[in-house]
Each structure stands twice: as C-alpha cells, then as structure tokens.
Amino acid sequence: MKKILLLVSLISILTLSCVVFYVDDYISYGQANIFWGSKGDEVKTVQTKLKNWGYYNGSVDGVYGYKMYQSVKKFQKKNNLKQDGIVGNATKKALGIQAKKKATSRSDEIYLLSQAITGEARGEPYIGQVSVGAVILNRIKDSRFPHSIAGVVYQPGAFTAVDDGQINMKPTQSCIKAANDAINGWDPTGGAVYYWNPATATSKWIWRLKPIYKVGKHWFAKETY
Structure with missing residues (x-):
C-alpha cells in the first residue's frame, strides 16, 4: 500500500512539474510574440505600421483578429519570412519594432x-x-x-x-x-x-x-x- 501511495505521489509531482514548465513556456511565448487573440498597445503598434504601409485596412483597436492575421501573413510573404501569422522577433525586426526581451543592438x-x-x-x-x-x-x-x-x-x-x-x-x-x-x-x-x-x-x-x-x-x- 505504501509503495502504491509513493508511486501515486511521484506521478502527481511529475505531472505538476510538467504543467508548471508548460505554463511558464506558454507565458514566455506570449510575452515574446503577438498572435491571434493578443491584445494591447504592442498590437496597436503593429496594426498602425501595417495600415500605414498598405497591408491592413481594419481598425487600430489593439485586438489581433482575422483581418490582422491575414495582413501579417501578407507582410511576411512580401518580406520572405515564415508565413505563420505570428509576430515574433523576425517579423518585429522587419516591422522596425524592438523586441521586448532583447533590444536591437x-x-x-x-x-x-x-x-x-x-x-x-x-x-x-x-x-x-x-x-x-x-x-x-x-x-x-x-x-x-x-x-x-x-x-x-x-x-x-x-x-x-x-x-x-x-x-x-x-x-x-x-x-x-x-x-x-x-x-x-x-x-x-x-x-x-x-x-x-x-x-x-x-x-x-x-x-x-x-x-x-x-x-x-x-x-x-x-x-x-
């Protein structure tokens, strides 16, 4: 019985650790990238740049939706970037936006x-x-x-x-x-x-x-x- 309880405890600890690492990675990913569902001032910055450059015709409202997704992919295609709709470091660099975690040197x-x-x-x-x-x-x-x-x-x-x-x-x-x-x-x-x-x-x-x-x-x- 004790062995079973010990095994269950170990499994619980390992499962919890995996969840914590996953959540930490997801939070880090969300802080570094802009994607469908993102909100805030950085989204507005991307929308403004895409709108000024003729890629985006939606509202500059700070909400990443379908129109922005299509605009980001169009911008990525034009600039030979991975067309995934995610505004990561490479796309930010092409847009002239400084990444939060690492300033452009x-x-x-x-x-x-x-x-x-x-x-x-x-x-x-x-x-x-x-x-x-x-x-x-x-x-x-x-x-x-x-x-x-x-x-x-x-x-x-x-x-x-x-x-x-x-x-x-x-x-x-x-x-x-x-x-x-x-x-x-x-x-x-x-x-x-x-x-x-x-x-x-x-x-x-x-x-x-x-x-x-x-x-x-x-x-x-x-x-x-």
Whole structure:
C-alpha cells in the first residue's frame, strides 16, 4: 500500500512539474510574440505600421483578429519570412519594432544596414556604398519615412534588394565598413533621401526627383522638382 501511495505521489509531482514548465513556456511565448487573440498597445503598434504601409485596412483597436492575421501573413510573404501569422522577433525586426526581451543592438543595426548596402550597391565604388547607407539613415530622420533602420529597409516597395531577396545575402567586408562609416556620420550625398539608377529605373515617378549628386551608376536627390 505504501509503495502504491509513493508511486501515486511521484506521478502527481511529475505531472505538476510538467504543467508548471508548460505554463511558464506558454507565458514566455506570449510575452515574446503577438498572435491571434493578443491584445494591447504592442498590437496597436503593429496594426498602425501595417495600415500605414498598405497591408491592413481594419481598425487600430489593439485586438489581433482575422483581418490582422491575414495582413501579417501578407507582410511576411512580401518580406520572405515564415508565413505563420505570428509576430515574433523576425517579423518585429522587419516591422522596425524592438523586441521586448532583447533590444536591437548597434551591431544588429550595422549588420542590417550592411545587408541593404550589399543588396543595393555591392558593385558600386566604396563612396557609393556609403552613400546608399547614408540615404537609409537620412530617411530615419525624415517624417515621410519609418523611424528605424529596419522600418526603412523593409518599407514595402522601397528597395529592390528586399523585393528580390538580395537583402538576405551575406554582407561584403566593404559594405560592412561602409555601413559603419555611414552610421558614424559620413554622408557624401549632402542629405539625400532618394537614389536610383537611370539605366534600370522603371518608375515614372523617379524622374520627378531633382538630382543633387551622382556616384557610380546612382543619382541622389532630396526632393522633387
């Protein structure tokens, strides 16, 4: 009888331990991710970004529902992310949202910027690579654009390298150095927030821009005529 009671007690303790670990993991998961049924200010932030960028047409009410789920999946597909509708760290990074548990470090920002430069300008002269990095950083300070490197880089339709997947290439050493120089304040463009290659540009709108600087194959501009 004592052996039976001891066995039952052990089973109860093991079961309780499993439940505790499961609950702890679930709570941690819920704190780190946003998914269907989530509520709060962080959900509103995601809704606002998706709405501003044309992915979401629902209410900014802080409640994760069906429309938001479809919008998140559309955003994930556009940015070559896992299409699960869960706003985890990778999707937050693409949205320009700082994860709660781990703040974006300077090294993370430099790496993403160097990826963008590699995708957009790896074949350009070094000063041209710095110039592309400078444009991305200049956009952060401009009210017309998102206010983070990730937000600017992943803004829908902003960069060809994001659309065709070249953003995921391993950065070249030259582009890493260019990213560091741009972040440290070197701006050869004089404040430009646009650049384009006249030989490959397909948008008619681009020809409204007033060029102020040229290096390699790229022209740079601050504003339209």
